[in-house]
Amino acid sequence: MTILLSVFVLLFQETSNGRFAQMKHGVVNPDLSKFLVIAALLFIIGVAGVLTRRNIIVIFMSIELILNAANLNFIAFSRQLQETGSVNALAGQIFTVFVIVVAAAEAAIGLGIVIALYRNKETIWVDEIDLLKW
């Protein structure tokens, strides 16, 4: 017990370069990695929504979440490259605009498909849309 406690104190001692101080510094001054963490969490939530929900419209919205997480990564890396003086640091932002364009096209087509599907099958639950099932 005392060994565990001393290990804990050693790991999280309040020094200027102890692990706890580093963690606190990372939280007070968020950098690129925190952007990536938030984007990864949004991506995870989106993937979970795509895989688990039954409502096809909510699945589409989860896809939008995934695309947004990718956009956040692009923007964060673009900002990082701007500070290092890279030549084409704005490439990430350019790519983000194209991702948004493709997302808008995808939403228009996808929702058209949903309306056509609803007219034919009278359902928006994906587990009832099993035309391709063996």
Place this chain on the structure above:
Amino acid sequence: MILSGWEAFFFWFFGLAAIFAALLTVMARNAIHSALFLISSLVSVAALFVLAQAEFIAGVQILVYVGGVMVLFLFVIMLVNVGAQERGNEEIFNRPRQVGASLIFCFLLVAAVLFAVNTAYPKLQERVTRQASGEAVATMANRRLPRAATLTSSLSTQSESFGAALYRYGSLPFEIASVLLLVAIIGSVMLARTLKQERSADDMAPEEFEEELIEHPEVATVEVNAD
């Protein structure tokens, strides 16, 4: 890139708001609530874009996503969802197998992110500081932005430089994107037509239409707006 002070506060505020709203998007029972939470998540992400000095992208995000795509979503929900409200305690999630698969993927992704942050990120940071100590500091000093009248926020020239970069490096994809949008417009109009509209556009044989009418008599009552 290191945020500090109020920037850090707003970073955590909007980051956590985005994640919270995204969670509610996936877990809300009513699809309209889902759409509203998705809107707030998208707005929070737009605020994060502003913190990363991408004001133009933030504006595009709000105009295109919140103003365009989400309104489209709400319209479709209202068109489709009338008789299909999620009733009482009906399951909103798929079968346990799919939930389990998604959890496995989530854990894989978390493990990969933790691994990457622990191994690759310090090296990246080291390289950045090495570069920043060199000439990059001088270029940043030259690029210092003029202050706004309130002296609190910098007046950003980001939109200007973004526009220059877009047309310098991305002009061909830009043109291709316009074709893609045209295809999307035509495709969605084609997909969303009713049977009667299809017949009036004359790509359905009249006898075929009569058969369809016998099978689904309700399509005859659908109003045709365009001729």
